[in-house]
Amino acid sequence: MxxxxxxxxxxxxxxxxxxxxxGERRWLWVRAAETLLHTLRDHLGLTxxxxxxxxxxxxxxxxxxxxxxxxxxxxxxxxxxxQRITTIEGLKHSPVQEQFVLKQAFQxxxxxxxxxxxxxxxxxxxxxxxxxTIRLWLESNICRCTSYEEIHGAIMAALAVNxxxxxxxxxx
Amino acid sequence: xxxxxFEYYRPSSVKEAADAYQALxxxxxxxxxxxGGTEIITMxxxxxxxxxxxxxxxxxxxCNVIEFRENDLIIGGCVTLSAVTGSNFFPLLGRAAQGVAxxxxxxxxxxxxxxxxxxxxxxxxxxxxxxxxxxxxxxKGGVREAAIHEVFRGQIRLExxxxxxxxxxxxxxVSLPSVHVKKRQIGNVGYPLVTLVAVKKGSRxxxxxxxxxxxxxxxxxxxxxLNTPGLSxxxxxxxxxxxxxxPPLTNTxxxxxxxxxxxxxxxxxxxxxxxxx
Ligand SMILES: Cc1cc2nc3c(=O)[nH]c(=O)nc-3n(C[C@H](O)[C@H](O)[C@H](O)COP(=O)(O)OP(=O)(O)OC[C@H]3O[C@@H](n4cnc5c(N)ncnc54)[C@H](O)[C@@H]3O)c2cc1C
Ligand code: FES
Ligand code: FES
Numbered sequence: 001m002x003x004x005x006x007x008x009x010x011x012x013x014x015x016x017x018x019x020x021x022x023g024e025r026r027w028l029w030v031r032a033a034e035t036l037l038h039t040l041r042d043h044l045g046l047t048x049x050x051x052x053x054x055x056x057x058x059x060x061x062x063x064x065x066x067x068x069x070x071x072x073x074x075x076x077x078x079x080x081x082x083q084r085i086t087t088i089e090g091l092k093h094s095p096v097q098e099q100f101v102l103k104q105a106f107q108x109x110x111x112x113x114x115x116x117x118x119x120x121x122x123x124x125x126x127x128x129x130x131x132x133t134i135r136l137w138l139e140s141n142i143c144r145c146t147s148y149e150e151i152h153g154a155i156m157a158a159l160a161v162n163x164x165x166x167x168x169x170x171x172x
Numbered sequence: 173x174x175x176x177x178f179e180y181y182r183p184s185s186v187k188e189a190a191d192a193y194q195a196l197x198x199x200x201x202x203x204x205x206x207x208g209g210t211e212i213i214t215m216x217x218x219x220x221x222x223x224x225x226x227x228x229x230x231x232x233x234x235c236n237v238i239e240f241r242e243n244d245l246i247i248g249g250c251v252t253l254s255a256v257t258g259s260n261f262f263p264l265l266g267r268a269a270q271g272v273a274x275x276x277x278x279x280x281x282x283x284x285x286x287x288x289x290x291x292x293x294x295x296x297x298x299x300x301x302x303x304x305x306x307x308x309x310x311x312k313g314g315v316r317e318a319a320i321h322e323v324f325r326g327q328i329r330l331e332x333x334x335x336x337x338x339x340x341x342x343x344x345x346v347s348l349p350s351v352h353v354k355k356r357q358i359g360n361v362g363y364p365l366v367t368l369v370a371v372k373k374g375s376r377x378x379x380x381x382x383x384x385x386x387x388x389x390x391x392x393x394x395x396x397x398l399n400t401p402g403l404s405x406x407x408x409x410x411x412x413x414x415x416x417x418x419p420p421l422t423n424t425x426x427x428x429x430x431x432x433x434x435x436x437x438x439x440x441x442x443x444x445x446x447x448x449x
Contacts, residue, residue, distance in 0.1 A: 070280060
């Protein structure tokens with residue numbers, strides 16, 4: 001963005017934005033001060049990412065940005081301009097999602113999409129993740145219903161399926 | 173949700189960033205530099221930061237480098253903490269960075285933001301303090317380099333309109349024998365009660381701390397005690413506790429007494445690790 005151009009263009013603090021979300025190109029205008037979490041939910045109708053703490057602590061808002069998990073409450077939508085985003089809506093029948101169902105790795109389900117996004121990111125980045133890496137990654141999310149045991153089991157199962165030759169990341 | 177509006181600029185060069193900041197300042201917009209933005213978002217939500225404009229440094233190429241140039245390790249201010257750890261160029265810095273927040277948040281929190289932030293732990297600075305790193309600072313007058321000890325005293329002290337472009341660390345420091353210990357109230361994620369980083373250069377221990385006082389520090393007086401021949405680890409830890417640069421902190425993480433106890437314990441652990449006794 002050219003500073004001088006943008007200085008004259010954007011003094012009302014509303015910006016044009018182009019995102020690739022779940023494989024689709026989307027164009028919209030957003031307030032600079034709006035977090036990606038609210039843009040995804042309120043403008044694009046992708047309500048799978050959940051507002052929890054909105055403070056970076058709980059991970060309920062996690063999406064995948066260019067292959068890495070990202071807390072969408074800690075990012076402005078304008079920072080994501082031109083980037084590739086996957087939300088839970090884009091992970092239908094992905095291996096981690098399926099293992100969450102099989103292992104019943106949820107109770108109320110509020111944290112679930114965030115955990116699945118994080119688990120999916122883990123499988124993509126570290127298909128051979130060791131226990132220490134799994135611990136480090138899973139610490140980013142909180143489950144108030146304390147389904148940790150089952151969540152851990154679901155991630156381990158997805159990793160195992162992946163090693164046996166299944167596709168870790170599904171079609172997305 | 174952030175309850176007010178601000179303008180957003182993403183310059184692609186150092187000069188554009190400094191010029192934009194200056195122009196916005198002259199317009200009374202109280203601009204802030206933006207790296208990861210996680211702290212500004214958090215503070216703005218609480219109305220504690222109220223910038224009229226932000227200048228995002230992430231599109232400036234120099235802010236994103238992480239590489240050795242001859243004898244120097246250069247790390248740009250916008251390099252994320254997870255990238256610092258992932259590179260493994262400076263393992264001690266990688267461990268200190270990995271102690272901050274959680275894995276996903278570290279995909280957004282930057283080295284520059286951790287050093288320049290208001291949240292006073294700033295743990296990633298500790299390895300840079302013991303390594304006598306230099307800071308590359310940019311502003312309207314151009315780019316300057318300064319010893320970290322000149323610019324970072326408890327917190328970063330920049331001139332108005334300046335920003336941290338890069339850190340520079342001599343290669344000899346990245347592979348010294350080192351210790352990183354972080355004590356938290358509970359679990360593996362959370363602010364520190366005490367964080368200690370120490371290296372052994374030649375026969376001397378260098379150490380820096382966060383969490384024990386309301387700012388991170390390295391202290392010549394404490395290092396003098398740590399390197400006094402003939403004193404037991406216990407005695408060195410006891411004397412170090414008497415030489416803190418400020419009273420120990422009491423907050424929701426823990427009391428001053430508990431922090432002092434942990435401070436002495438971590439010093440003993442570091443001495444054992446570095447001296448083998
Ligand atoms: C969930 C969570 C947990 C945390 N836990 C810890 C912890 O355990 N230990 C710890 O030390 N910290 C912790 N923090 C604090 C975090 O390290 C700081 O808030 C840090 O400032 C965030 O970095 P950022 O890149 O997002 O900063 P930003 O929000 O971009 O900036 C923070 C401040 O620094 C200024 N700034 C940023 N970059 C520059 C630059 N290059 N030059 C000049 N000024 C600049 C900004 O203007 C702003 O005032 C935690 C934060 C979160 C969100
Ligand atoms: S809502 Fe984003 S981390 Fe809690
Ligand atoms: S299942 Fe309820 S918060 Fe995790």
